[in-house]
Amino acid sequence: MRFDEIAVDALEAHVKNVLTKEEITRLIETPKHAEHGDIAFPCFQLAKTYRKSPQQIAKELSEVCEHPFIEKFEANGPYLNAFLKRKLISKQLIEKVTQLSDHYGSAIDGIGARVVIDFSSPNIAKPFSMGHLRSTVIGNSLALLAEKNGCEPVKINHLGDWGTQFGKLIAAYKHWGNEAEVKENPIPTLLKLYVKFHKESEENPQLSIEGRGWFKKLEGGDLEAESLWKWFKDESLKEFEKVYQMLGISFDKVQGESFYNDKMEEVVKELSEKGLLHESEGARVVNLGEDQPPCLIEKTDGTTLYATRDLAAAIYRYKTYDFQQCLYVVGGEQQLHFEQIFQVLGMMGYDWNKKMTHVPFGLILKDGKKMSTRKGKVVLLEEVLQNAIDKAKDNMMEKNPELKNLEDVAKQVGVGAVIFHDLKNERLGSVEFDLEQMLKFEGDTGPYVQYTNARCQTILTKAERKGHMDKVSGLEDPYSWEVVKLLERFPTEVKRAFDLYEPSVIAKYLLKLSQAVNTYYGNVKILQGDAGEKDNKLALLKSVTIVLQEGLRLLGIKAPKKM
Template sequence: MDYKLLIAKEIHQHVAEHLTEEQIFDLLENPKHADHGDVAFPAFSLAKVFRKAPQMIANELAEKINHSFIEKTETVGPYLNFFLNKNEISSAVLKEITTQKDTFGDASIGEGKNVPIDMSSPNIAKPISMGHLRSTVIGNALANIVEKVGYKPVKINHLGDWGTQFGKLIVAYKKWGNEADVKADPIAQLLKLYVQFHEVAEEETELEDEAREWFKKLEDGDQEASELWKWFREESLKEFMKIYEMLDISFDSFNGEAFYNDKMDEVVELLEEKNLLTTDRGATIVDLEKYNLNPALIKKSDGATLYITRDLAAAIYRKRTYDFALSLYAVGNEQSNHFKQLKAVLSEMGYDWAEDMYHIPFGLITQGGKKLSTRKGKIILLEEVLNEATNLAMEQINEKNPNLEDKEEVAKQVGIGSVIFHDLKNDRLNNFDFVLEEVVQFEGETGPYVQYTNARALSILRKADVELDLEEKLSLDDEYAWEVIKLINSFPDIVLTAFEKFEPSVIAKYSLHLSQAFNKYYGNTRILIEDEQRNARLVLVKATTVVLQESLRLLGVKAPSKM
């Protein structure tokens, strides 16, 4: 229920000549203190047109406004504060949420248009590390959020599946590898071969030439090179899929770098046609001085194309294929300049849709304040972190509820969910420190705390074991219930804010606030006591589970019904 809109309509009736409903709506504020009401209107904006002091305007408006959903109005200085009729509002809000269920908060602004999201994008023949977590879970949450507001997300895993490293891998495999070992443990064996190549190449420098020759063969479509490359890619993907399955994340496309090999010549031709290419010390560039950017390097002096050439081809392909309304790239902050150049070159090419492309940057995961990259010289594998988180969740379940049904599955949902939630509760541009033991706690600002709040609410409903009556008036007027009602009612606005900012942390932080408010309500209210408000209280509990579960779903986190 949008009571702010109702208040804007009420005020508009008395100031229609001077402010539109939309302008009034934008001026409305949420007071910082509950004793200042539920909504505040600052009268400054009318001072000039009425030629009166804002306080006088606020007083005059207070006398004119009268509606059943407004309990009373008060003026504090230049502010007109509205105190809502808790019984009226609570009944309307609870009916709306429990009727709409998981569609509560849906919007239609996307009109079914496509939104490709470039996300995850690990390199073939290398393990998925903790470094890939952010792009993967931020991209997935954004896909859920854009779908919630009416778009059709297209999740693209732009695999790192091309480049000179494949020449090195082929050489290493032919010299030291065997099929059985690679099939048994693809990523570990391919990585081992890759490392071995570099170690041996320090002494035997001719290996680098061999690698370049094999990559050239691969580029030219040599059968043996192509078959090996395809096999390495397939085996790597099988391993990646195990981790994506753990995270419960799927993709609509695995078109990676290799897919655009035959699409880059057209990009260079288009740039030539538009007279955008110049030569600088043998390299082919696009001058971007008017954008205050360094030149975009399209071809090196040896004629080799670069990342930006490939990304130009990818952007053009995605526009042609998906006719996107928005195109999102969930890629680290360090690539910001690259995406500025990409958009600038596309703009120079005359593509006004470049403005619909958004780089969604994010900070680093750190450990002890240092970049999370190595542990005793080894990569921190995402799979190991997820397994460890599951084990820690199981330890706590065994302490709190050892007889829990399906506890192995619940431990996975809690452990893996805690890692995803911890990533997403942080503003994405911030770096954050990762301490697994803190992440998998059932108390504090964690994913398990939100999951546990939802499970607790569901247990209340199971204990009550009654059919909820949505037809009767669902009036609640105590302060603890009112805080929960205001929060669950604000969910549609929260979803829109998360979409407008491309910021999943808005939803994660909201779910924590709602959990805290509900637990305060639970701690101060005898929910199951038999009286005339029992049904309304239970409907409030139900509505809270609806919103908590949908919040978690948008983040890509499971909501176990028992914990």
């Protein structure tokens, strides 16, 4: 039973004529100071009905409220404070966590609801840069959180594999490309061609016309255009897969924009039949009202755009998956685009557009500036991850040179550090990239959480040579109680993280739990005391490892047992 549920149970009989269960729950607070108890209930809202001061109401409630999990009630001014029975609650919570193991914190709220999550979505023929990190790790964590909350996630990688830029790339290859160079070093070579095309087209506008012509050929099924495009795509996918393997991320469907080529004509036809399509300066658009720009469906040359493909994708996904939610984990700069897509779907009569949500996020910064492609120079994600792994390996060789499986642990720590550094930041905020900082074993870092878990695992391993955790009777010292209170909050935080589409809720929670555990470890001699006392302390540590490992998993991070 959650702490707020205990308080509601105790209060409901005495205030149900004034407040509902839900209203009582919303009013429950956690006191700022431990000497004021574990739960606080403000009595201000009862004053008008009872025609008494909040202070008097708190005093009267303290004399009549009782609950088997509550040691005592105290009035503290206008607040009714409750002190929980630490030993009883810690006993029950530790038993619950250890019995449920990694199922602790799981919910059935979603009852199998299907959640489609569109994330990562790099562009083919371009490097997998740091710019794609946020969408990739946020989307993956949301999929894991959806599953933990009882939903069925469908992870879709909507590759940027269609559009005018591929006509430009084909034109560039036809002018300056070399087959052997592309085969030997595909992505850098293709990027150079693309950059050269843009530079040359500034002096020669005819090149841009040529690029658009090649894309029109591609849309029309031209064999040469299709062959080159498919080659560029296949080479890109091989490179992308290396990065996904490093991150430990997989997808249920890899369906690029090109997947919807044979579905767009039907969308354009439907828009036209429903009277939504209008001519505008030779292009075809859907007008969205005086205050908004129109949604562009077809260019003057008849080629399609992002909007056309996203409309086709949305309709296909709803028909295929019958989703309860469809999330687009895409940067905040695309907000207007998704507002238009959702509005057009509504105008088409699809009321399920209300189940679609754009999940935006902030930028990755380096020295306060955006990390982005500039004149062909990009910060490659694969290189960043490898650099993090190498630095993690150096750190561990210094701290623990005898460590077995050093390569595997270095990968888990290095990659985990990069992911955690991203996800500990609130989604809409920007992230300052600092590899040295994110790899530290102290402070608000991934390695700090991983090391806390490994430290607990070491103690448990050491203890198992001396005895076993048999009976749990509970703990009541102030240091263990801080840990117990945080363990109790885990299911609530799991739900809140998914409801807000905010993995940082879990990352911040893990930091708090790690801090509380290290304080506990620093003040309590775990392996001292009689057998029963030792068993209780070890059982608490076991519960901590379960929650730390599961919390890290929900962020897409591994938890090595030794570091």
